[in-house]
Amino acid sequence: MVQDLLFNKNNFFSDDLPLLRRKQSAFEIEDLPGLWRIHWQLGDTILISTFYTRIDQACFLWxxxxxxxxxxAQFAPINWSLQALLxxxxxxxxxxxxxxxxxxxxMIEPISQVVGAWVLLMVSGLVITDLSIFFGWGYLLxxxxxxxxxxxxxxxxxxxWKLRSRAFLLMGLLHLAGIAVLPYVGAWQFVVTGTLIGFSALLLAELQWDSHDICAHLAAQQPN
Structure with a gap:
């Protein structure tokens, strides 16, 4: 049932959902393993009411x-070899x-494939980075x-592609745009890169993106 909801073949990049939007109330989502609910209220005034699925938590972590x-890498006076280990x-x-x-x-196959792809990319990047530092590969450094x-x-x-999300497509394009910006920021490349990568992941954790409510894993789309 969930697969049918999330990956309807009639909708690839569905434009009936906002690209990014605020999440619903913390109490408008079914219980899920590991779900974090945050609801702060002062009297009758709701200060914040949101939730974080395990996918959101993974984004926060990254x-x-x-x-x-x-x-x-930008600010700490630590040699590169020690930084590579850290x-x-x-x-x-x-x-x-x-x-x-x-x-x-x-349990949802596309999610498994996405996680596997990210693991492969991160491990590959780690290996290349460490080798370039320890063997002094100047171009890569x-x-x-x-x-x-x-x-x-x-x-x-x-x-x-796997989740049929325009939000993820936008993030990919922003990262490519970041590469074009790097030559113009001089010695601040690490700050710019860390800000772009970190902010993108945190933004996806904080907001609900356009993949048929996969962020909330709802059985049916709820009204805004």
């Missing part, structure tokens, strides 16, 4: 880890966390930001 890695630990932790957080959703933007854009494009 957003925070990406920001830490690239901002550390990045490896964080990236592996993020990958494991993503797989663990999305385990429940992998000067293009690490572009490398990670390319990998993330590929992940978003694949996710867009």
């Amino acid at each position: 957003g925070i880890i990406s920001a830490i890695i690239f901002f550390t 990045w490896s630990v964080l990236t592996v932790a993020g990958t494991v966390g993503m797989v663990e957080r999305s385990h429940y959703w992998q 000067t293009h690490l930001c572009a490398l990670w933007l390319v990998l993330n854009s590929l992940g978003y494009f694949y996710s867009s």
